[in-house]
Amino acid sequence: MAAITDSWATRGRPGWIVILFWGLLAALPLAGLFTNDPSFDYYMFMGQAMLINAIAILGLNLLIGFNGQISLGHSAFFAVGAYTAAILMNFAGFPYWTTLPIAAVICFGAGFLFGFPALKLEGHYLALATFTLAIAVPQLLKYKLIAPWTGGVGGLILDKPDPPEVLKLSPDQYLYYLCLVVAMLAFWIVRNMLRGRSGRAMMAIRDHAMAAATMGINTARYKTVTFGISAGITGVAGALSGITVAYVAPDSFTLQLAVSFLVGLVVGGIASLPGCIVGGAFIVLIQNSSQSISDWMKVTFSLRYDVPAWAIYGVLLILLMYFMPRGIMGGIETLWLRVTNRKEASS
Amino acid sequence: MKLTRRTALLGGAGISIISRAGRAEKKYSTGVTDTEIKVGQTMPYSGNASAYGVAGRNQAAYFRMLNETQGGINGRKINFISLDDGYSPPKTVELARQLVERDQVFCLFYPLGTQTNTAIHKYMNQKKVPQLFVASGASKWGDPKEFPWTMGWQPDYHTEGSIYGKHILTTKPDAKIGILRQNDDMGVDYMSGFREGLTEKVKKNVVAEVSYEATDPTVDSQILQLRNSGADVFFEITTPKFAAQAIKKVAEIGWKPVHYLVSVAASVGAVMRPAGVENGQGIITAQYLKDVTDPKWDDEPDVKEWRAFMAKWNPAANVLEGSNVSSYAAVHGFVHVLKQCGDELTRENLMRQAANIKDLTVPLMLPGVKVNTSPTDFYPLQSLQMARFEGDHWVLFGEMLSLDNKA
Numbered sequence: 001m002a003a004i005t006d007s008w009a010t011r012g013r014p015g016w017i018v019i020l021f022w023g024l025l026a027a028l029p030l031a032g033l034f035t036n037d038p039s040f041d042y043y044m045f046m047g048q049a050m051l052i053n054a055i056a057i058l059g060l061n062l063l064i065g066f067n068g069q070i071s072l073g074h075s076a077f078f079a080v081g082a083y084t085a086a087i088l089m090n091f092a093g094f095p096y097w098t099t100l101p102i103a104a105v106i107c108f109g110a111g112f113l114f115g116f117p118a119l120k121l122e123g124h125y126l127a128l129a130t131f132t133l134a135i136a137v138p139q140l141l142k143y144k145l146i147a148p149w150t151g152g153v154g155g156l157i158l159d160k161p162d163p164p165e166v167l168k169l170s171p172d173q174y175l176y177y178l179c180l181v182v183a184m185l186a187f188w189i190v191r192n193m194l195r196g197r198s199g200r201a202m203m204a205i206r207d208h209a210m211a212a213a214t215m216g217i218n219t220a221r222y223k224t225v226t227f228g229i230s231a232g233i234t235g236v237a238g239a240l241s242g243i244t245v246a247y248v249a250p251d252s253f254t255l256q257l258a259v260s261f262l263v264g265l266v267v268g269g270i271a272s273l274p275g276c277i278v279g280g281a282f283i284v285l286i287q288n289s290s291q292s293i294s295d296w297m298k299v300t301f302s303l304r305y306d307v308p309a310w311a312i313y314g315v316l317l318i319l320l321m322y323f324m325p326r327g328i329m330g331g332i333e334t335l336w337l338r339v340t341n342r343k344e345a346s347s
Numbered sequence: 348m349k350l351t352r353r354t355a356l357l358g359g360a361g362i363s364i365i366s367r368a369g370r371a372e373k374k375y376s377t378g379v380t381d382t383e384i385k386v387g388q389t390m391p392y393s394g395n396a397s398a399y400g401v402a403g404r405n406q407a408a409y410f411r412m413l414n415e416t417q418g419g420i421n422g423r424k425i426n427f428i429s430l431d432d433g434y435s436p437p438k439t440v441e442l443a444r445q446l447v448e449r450d451q452v453f454c455l456f457y458p459l460g461t462q463t464n465t466a467i468h469k470y471m472n473q474k475k476v477p478q479l480f481v482a483s484g485a486s487k488w489g490d491p492k493e494f495p496w497t498m499g500w501q502p503d504y505h506t507e508g509s510i511y512g513k514h515i516l517t518t519k520p521d522a523k524i525g526i527l528r529q530n531d532d533m534g535v536d537y538m539s540g541f542r543e544g545l546t547e548k549v550k551k552n553v554v555a556e557v558s559y560e561a562t563d564p565t566v567d568s569q570i571l572q573l574r575n576s577g578a579d580v581f582f583e584i585t586t587p588k589f590a591a592q593a594i595k596k597v598a599e600i601g602w603k604p605v606h607y608l609v610s611v612a613a614s615v616g617a618v619m620r621p622a623g624v625e626n627g628q629g630i631i632t633a634q635y636l637k638d639v640t641d642p643k644w645d646d647e648p649d650v651k652e653w654r655a656f657m658a659k660w661n662p663a664a665n666v667l668e669g670s671n672v673s674s675y676a677a678v679h680g681f682v683h684v685l686k687q688c689g690d691e692l693t694r695e696n697l698m699r700q701a702a703n704i705k706d707l708t709v710p711l712m713l714p715g716v717k718v719n720t721s722p723t724d725f726y727p728l729q730s731l732q733m734a735r736f737e738g739d740h741w742v743l744f745g746e747m748l749s750l751d752n753k754a
Binding site: 038039041042043045046049135139142152153154155157241245246247249250251252254256257284287288291305306309310 | 392393394395404431433434435436437438441444447449451461463465466468469470531532534562
């Protein structure tokens with residue numbers, strides 16, 4: 001699978017599908033004008049969670065999908081971003097939106113520095129090294145010396161930002177737009193980067209590091225910087241999560257979060273930009289639906305015992321991987337190619 | 348008709364009669380109909396704290412029993428929606444919003460965990476949806492001024508910690524105290540109560556305080572560290588797995604301190620037996636629930652009823668797990684409050700009734716433990732009795748220590 005190239009990521013102009021897609025996402029909150037559904041704000045909140053996950057997966061995808069470095073520790077950068085936002089808002093009184101670029105810079109720094117030791121490690125070894133990050137960070141957050149800043153085990157409670165009055169939006173609609181704008185910006189930056197020289201260099205390193213070095217690419221620099229950018233993007237997602245949930249605590253950023261990013265990435269499609277959004281939506285939806293399926297099975301078959309929701313989750317994942325080994329976007333692409341008589345298959 | 352003062356008065360009286368009659372009739376908030384009360388819950392069925400998920404399953408079984416044998420409460424079936432938050436606060440926020448906004452529940456009952464409940468504390472109070480009988484021993488759930496829609500249930504860790512502190516102060520004021528604590532909110536809460544109980548004078552007697560993480564494999568090195576500090580009193584703030592390890596290790600290295608163990612870990616089935624009963628002799632704890640493994644209680648009607656319930660409605664559960672006892676007691680408290688509400692099933696009335704419980708006796712509580720609340724006292728349970736491990740069960744001693752009416 002050395003030559004996964006994403007046609008959508010590297011195509012010249014954004015296609016009409018892309019424009020239509022983002023336009024649709026931007027129009028969603030307007031549905032609130034026509035519906036009196038009391039759960040509308042809840043759906044907006046789900047939308048925020050999906051977008052935040054999509055951004056985090058985008059960061060991870062840049063690293064794994066386009067640069068070939070594996071990370072199991074992106075929950076750590078997510079946590080650093082969330083805590084950066086929380087601490088700045090809580091102790092320094094920063095407006096919430098200023099914390100986003102700061103979180104990006106701090107996480108870039110953290111990722112960049114971690115990128116150096118990571119240079120010595122390849123493949124599985126790198127996965128293990130990043131794994132330690134995911135394990136260590138929740139504990140470090142409880143550390144006595146920094147507990148006055150992080151709130152220790154109790155975490156930090158934040159104020160949810162109010163929307164500016166001129167916009168006449170509910171807080172959840174507003175936060176959805178905030179997430180959407182950040183997401184669009186992040187995807188735009190990544191897409192432009194991938195289309196340029198740096199993107200080609202990143203992918204060259206992924207496909208054959210030695211060949212890339214022979215062609216004059218500074219692999220060490222590219223790898224560390226990619227790690228930094230990846231961590232920075234995920235950190236921004238973390239900051240957004242802190243702002244929208246209005247609470248940060250060490251238990252929010254466990255290894256399970258890192259794994260769910262990875263699941264989202266693989267399910268959405270490795271090295272696919274739209275796959276990030278699919279993956280982000282997937283990890284929010286799947287847990288709730290596996291619970292519903294479990295309840296449904298219990299009622300329909302009048303079972304005496306619960307069907308474990310996580311077992312259903314596992315079965316769904318296996319089925320998905322079996323039928324769409326390249327993730328949902330990969331599956332769609334394959335289908336598309338089949339429909340168009342493999343016109344593009346040869347190119 | 349000319350409007351005279353008399354007709355106006357008559358009319359006013361008529362309206363007030365009608366409105367009074369209206370009050371005696373049914374009055375519902377969201378989530379309640381003539382046939383159903385929708386109750387939500389968040390519970391860690393998966394993740395680090397999944398052992399506590401037992402509580403949610405047991406309560407679901409209880410509501411099922413209630414619906415099928417008694418037709419619910421006052422003719423209204425309980426539609427109990429208990430969701431898995433995996434002990435992750437952002438997930439809890441998402442699920443609480445789902446329950447409140449999409450599923451339109453009447454209230455949340457017994458949502459479990461301190462960080463998870465902290466995450467929704469503000470939200471529930473902004474939405475004015477009851478967050479009733481929170482399953483966490485943190486002391487922050489009893490703050491009716493700031494959070495009138497939230498109430499705890501079990502005796503809080505702070506109160507319990509202070510009981511141990513006071514006991515050491517009176518029985519062994521020259522003690523050299525070594526403490527092992529889990530590095531989380533539970534450990535912090537117990538410690539603050541413990542120090543308060545010890546008072547300023549004795550606080551300096553704490554010679555060593557070591558902590559461990561809930562994810563650690565063992566606490567062996569911590570135990571050695573405590574023994575080497577020269578402590579002769581050992582206060583152990585641990586969860587079941589680590590409590591069993593610690594008790595075993597203490598016996599193995601021949602250390603003989605006066606040993607205090609917090610109630611969270613004082614389970615015979617999950618701790619004392621795995622650790623070896625001979626190693627646990629003399630350990631001191633505090634209790635508010637009956638130790639169902641103690642044959643002494645076997646003939647009590649509430650214990651019999653509980654056993655019959657477990658056998659029929661929740662046969663898959665392990666009856667030795669403490670959560671099956673505590674969750675059963677809590678569900679009775681909740682059913683009591685719902686019954687008190689009568690046909691006025693509004694969220695306001697639910698909180699009003701929850702804040703006006705007088706001397707309620709709940710199954711499986713020790714004799715003398717009563718549930719008491721008031722509009723300024725949101726701590727339902729604050730009585731504990733000390734117990735010592737003798738033979739293969741806990742033996743109560745001393746009198747019931749009640750700290751009710753703490754503001």
